[in-house]
Each structure stands twice: as structure tokens, then as C-alpha cells.
Amino acid sequence: MKLLRWLLGLLFIAAFLYGNFFIYDGLILYKLINVILFCVVFVLYRVLFGPTAADRIVAVDIMGILIVGLLAILGLVYEQSFFMDIGLIWALLSFIASLAFAKVLEGRYLDD
Amino acid sequence: MTRELIGMIFILLGIMFDFFGVLGLVRLPDVYNRLQAATKCVTFGSAGILFGVFIIQGFNNFGFKVILGIVFIFLTSPVSAHAISRAAHRSKIPLAKESVVDQYQEDNELKD
Amino acid sequence: MKIQQRSRIYVFIFSFLVWIALTSITDIQEVIAGLLVAVLVSIVAGKFLITSEKSGHIFKRILSLIHYLFKFLWEMAKANLHVAFIVIHPSLPIKPGIVKIKTNLTKDSAITVLTNSITLTPGTLTVDVNLETKEIYVHWIDVLSTDVDKNTKTIGGKFETLLTEVFE
Numbered sequence: 001m002k003l004l005r006w007l008l009g010l011l012f013i014a015a016f017l018y019g020n021f022f023i024y025d026g027l028i029l030y031k032l033i034n035v036i037l038f039c040v041v042f043v044l045y046r047v048l049f050g051p052t053a054a055d056r057i058v059a060v061d062i063m064g065i066l067i068v069g070l071l072a073i074l075g076l077v078y079e080q081s082f083f084m085d086i087g088l089i090w091a092l093l094s095f096i097a098s099l100a101f102a103k104v105l106e107g108r109y110l111d112d
Numbered sequence: 113m114t115r116e117l118i119g120m121i122f123i124l125l126g127i128m129f130d131f132f133g134v135l136g137l138v139r140l141p142d143v144y145n146r147l148q149a150a151t152k153c154v155t156f157g158s159a160g161i162l163f164g165v166f167i168i169q170g171f172n173n174f175g176f177k178v179i180l181g182i183v184f185i186f187l188t189s190p191v192s193a194h195a196i197s198r199a200a201h202r203s204k205i206p207l208a209k210e211s212v213v214d215q216y217q218e219d220n221e222l223k224d
Numbered sequence: 225m226k227i228q229q230r231s232r233i234y235v236f237i238f239s240f241l242v243w244i245a246l247t248s249i250t251d252i253q254e255v256i257a258g259l260l261v262a263v264l265v266s267i268v269a270g271k272f273l274i275t276s277e278k279s280g281h282i283f284k285r286i287l288s289l290i291h292y293l294f295k296f297l298w299e300m301a302k303a304n305l306h307v308a309f310i311v312i313h314p315s316l317p318i319k320p321g322i323v324k325i326k327t328n329l330t331k332d333s334a335i336t337v338l339t340n341s342i343t344l345t346p347g348t349l350t351v352d353v354n355l356e357t358k359e360i361y362v363h364w365i366d367v368l369s370t371d372v373d374k375n376t377k378t379i380g381g382k383f384e385t386l387l388t389e390v391f392e
Contacts, residue, residue, distance in 0.1 A: 006314045028120075035127050039134040046137055046146075054143045054200040061192050062137060062150045066130060068181060069161040073123065076165055081174035088181055095188040102195040106202050132308040139311060144363045145320055148349045149307045155344065156304050176245040190343040190350075197351045197363065201322075212367045213321035219361075 029077050036070045057101045064094025119168035126160025129153045142208035143200050151193040159185055232270035239265045288389040295386065296341055303346040310365070321367040322351060325360050325376040327384065334391035341383050348379055 020034050043066065046059040068087040075083030103109075136149025162178045162185075169175040207214060243258035310318060329335050339350040339360060347365040354361075362379055369375065 003314055032123065032127055035131065039130055042134045042138050052143065052200075052205050054196060054203070054205055055146065057196055058143065058147050058150060059137065061189075061196065062134070062154050065154050065158050065185060065189060066134075068185065069126065069130065069158040072162050072165045072178060072181070075174065076168065081172075081177060084174060084177040084181065088177065088184065091181065091184055091188070095192055098192040099195055102192070102199040105196075106199040129304050129308070132304075132311050136307060136311040139316065140318070141316075142320075144322075144349065144351075145318060145365060148347070148363065148365055149311060151349070152300070152303050152344060153307050156300055173246060173248045180242070180246070187340075190340040193343055194339065194350050197349060201351055207322070208320060212319055213323065213370050217322070219324070 027077070029073055033070060033073055033077075036066060036073070039066055053105060057098060057105065060101075061094060061098040064090060064098075115170075116168055119164040119166075122164030122167060123161050126157040126162075126164060129157035129160065131157075133157060143205055144197055144207065147193050147197055151189055155185055155189045227274055228271045231272070231274040232266045235270040235273050236262050236266040285390055288386055292383070292386045292390060295382070296344075299341075299345040299382070303344065306346045318365050319367050320363065320365050321370075322361055322363050323367060323370060323375050324372055325362055325380050326372060327358050327360055327376075327380060329384065329387060329391070331391055334387050337391070338380065338383060338387055342379060345382075 016038055017035075020031055020038075024031065024034070040063060043059050043063045047056050047063075050056045050059060068091050071083045071087035071090070075081060075087075130153065133150050133153025136153065137146050140146050140149055159182050162182045166175050166178045166182075169178065240258055240262040243262065247254050247258070249255060310316065327335065327338060329338060335353065335355075339353060342348050342350050342360070342362060349363040351361045351363050353359075360380070362375075364375075364379075368378070
């Protein structure tokens with residue numbers, strides 16, 4: 001049963017990678033951005049169906065760091081440096097947000 | 113030309129590690145294990161992507177923003193992982209059933 | 225008092241250099257705005273950079289810092305390969321648990337760097353620090369033993385000697 005689920009997941013990922021790298025016709029950087037968006041789909045699965053609140057907080061924190069990498073590649077595509085400004089601000093805000101969520105989960109107030 | 117090739121290799125490696133980290137976020141059994149896999153792999157992967165972008169761009173203002181992003185990710189992501197794991201343990205989220213030992217729980221019970 | 229002023233001056237120079245690097249300067253107005261922001265930052269948050277006089281030779285400390293960084297990057301690459309192996313394996317070979325280790329470092333900054341390095345190296349994640357008894361609680365993905373001294377050597381021993389040279 002466990003092995004069957006593993007094989008199904010492998011098939012799903014392999015189908016995505018084949019379609020992305022061999023069928024889809026675009027710049028190589030666009031293909032890499034598609035891989036990161038596929039990762040974000042997995043993270044959203046954990047946000048929606050995470051059994052506890054801590055799982056959701058972990059997923060949101062991880063998504064912030066993934067988005068920073070995505071914005072760096074996007075800046076490389078358009079040859080504009082302001083995408084990295086957005087990335088820095090996003091990293092800062094997701095850090096503060098995960099600290100605040102952790103404090104709320106612990107049962108304390110923010111000025112404690 | 114060679115500079116762009118080396119940068120693309122770093123970006124590819126980074127995206128590979130990002131993908132493994134997100135896979136760990138989906139597959140592993142409890143919050144602490146998920147936090148381990150996700151924090152390590154996604155931090156290293158995003159830093160790899162940013163370093164590849166820095167190699168392609170060189171020392172202009174885009175490059176400096178990317179370097180600032182790398183330093184920021186390396187400083188903040190372990191701190192938020194630490195805060196989330198401590199909050200999860202204090203709000204009594206149990207460890208997975210495969211776990212062997214919990215010396216933190218033992219010491220807290222001695223104190224009370 | 226003396227130390228605080230020196231710390232503020234260092235913060236001012238550092239933040240002004242970062243401003244120059246981020247905005248490729250084209251106009252005198254940008255320089256003036258950068259000076260104002262740097263003064264503001266050094267007044268508000270300047271006293272936290274240096275808090276005590278350091279002893280020892282500066283070049284020796286920088287050399288051991290570089291040695292530490294390279295060792296840290298190597299350990300981190302190993303950690304990522306380890307996690308990738310666990311994640312793709314069909315039956316998830318893990319044996320998790322929370323163990324306790326001891327540390328001899330005294331300064332807050334040194335302990336922070338040690339716990340961050342523990343979090344980013346193979347199979348370990350810092351959960352809590354007890355500053356009175358100098359104990360660190362570590363979540364370990366593959367528990368080998370429950371003995372405190374042995375675990376101290378395997379988890380924290382790699383970085384602790386180098387960090388003692390850098391920070392103390």
C-alpha cells in the first residue's frame with residue numbers, strides 16, 4: 001500500500017517534469033519558474049490539509065523563502081532589479097509573520 | 113558565456129534542493145521532521161538560486177541586492193524554525209509515533 | 225559610554241556603504257537621503273553591534289571565522305544530501321527524538337550562532353535553550369544514543385572549538 005502510493009507520486013512528478021521540459025515550448029527560465037510553482041502547489045496542500053496549526057505555519061514560512069527565489073529568477077528574465085526589492089520585503093514580512101504566529105501559538109501576547 | 117553557464121548550473125542545483133525540501137514537507141510524519149527537511153533544503157536551495165543570479169549579474173546593484181538576500185535568508189530562517197518548533201512543543205503537539213526519546217518533556221515534567 | 229559611541233559609528237559607516245551599493249548613485253539627492261537614513265539607523269539601533277571590548281588578535285579571529293564558514297558550508301551540503309536521501313526513500317528510514325546537549329560558550333551571540341549552525345547541519349534542529357544550566361535541546365532525526373556527553377561530542381563538538389576562537 002505504501003509502495004503503491006510512492007509509485008503513484010513518482011508517476012505524477014515524472015509526468016509533470018516530462019511535460020514541462022519536453023512538451024512545453026518556452027525559454028529555459030520559464031521552465032524553471034514552472035518547477036518552483038509546482039513546489040508551491042505542494043506547499044498549498046500542506047496549508048489546506050495540515051492536521052495541526054503548526055503545520056500550516058511551517059508551510060507559510062517555507063512559501064515565503066520559495067517566493068524569494070522565484071522573484072530572483074523573474075528579475076533575471078525581465079532584466080529589472082526591482083523584483084529583488086519585492087523579494088527582500090517579502091522575506092522580511094514572512095519572517096515577522098512566522099515569529100508572530102509562533103508567539104500566538106504559544107499562547108502569549110505580542111508585547112510579552 | 114561561461115559565466116552564464118556556471119550561474120545556470122547553480123540555479124538548477126538550487127531548484128533541485130527546493131523540490132526535495134518541499135517533498136519532505138509533504139511526506140514526513142510530524143511537525144518537527146517536516147520543519148527539519150523543509151528548513152534545511154529550502155534555505156540551501158533558495159540561497160543557491162540567488163547565488164546563481166549573482167554570478168550571472170556580476171557586481172551591479174542587482175548583484176548587491178541578491179547578496180543581501182542571501183545573508184538575510186541565512187540569518188532568519190533558522191530563527192523562525194526555532195521559534196515555531198518551541199511553540200509547537202509548548203502547545204503540546206505530540207511527536208510522531210516512531211519517536212524514540214523526548215528528554216525535553218522529561219525535564220519539563222521534573223520542573224512542574 | 226565609549227563603546228556605545230564606537231558601535232554607533234561602525235553602524236553608520238556600514239549602513240551608508242550598503243545604501244551606496246544598493247542604489248547605484250546618480251544624483252546628489254540620493255547621497256543626502258542616504259546620510260539621513262544612516263544617521264537615523266545609527267541613533268535608533270546603533271548600540272547593539274558591539275557590547276564589550278574584544279581581546280586577542282584581529283587577523284587570527286578573521287582567519288578562524290573564514291575557516292568556520294567553509295566548514296559550515298561543507299556540513300550544510302552534506303545535510304542536504306542526507307535529507308534528499310531520506311525523502312526519496314520509499315519507506316522513510318527515520319528514528320526521531322529530542323535529546324539534550326551541553327555547551328561551554330558564554331556569550332549570547334556565540335550561542336545564537338551555535339544554535340543556528342546546529343539547525344542547518346545534518347539531521348538536527350534546535351528546539352530550546354536553557355541559559356542557566358547551559359543546555360540545548362535538539363530534535364534529532366536519527367537518534368544514535370541518549371547519553372548527554374556522547375551527544376555533545378557528536379552534535380556540537382564540530383563547531384564549538386572554532387566558535388570559541390572566533391567569539392571569546
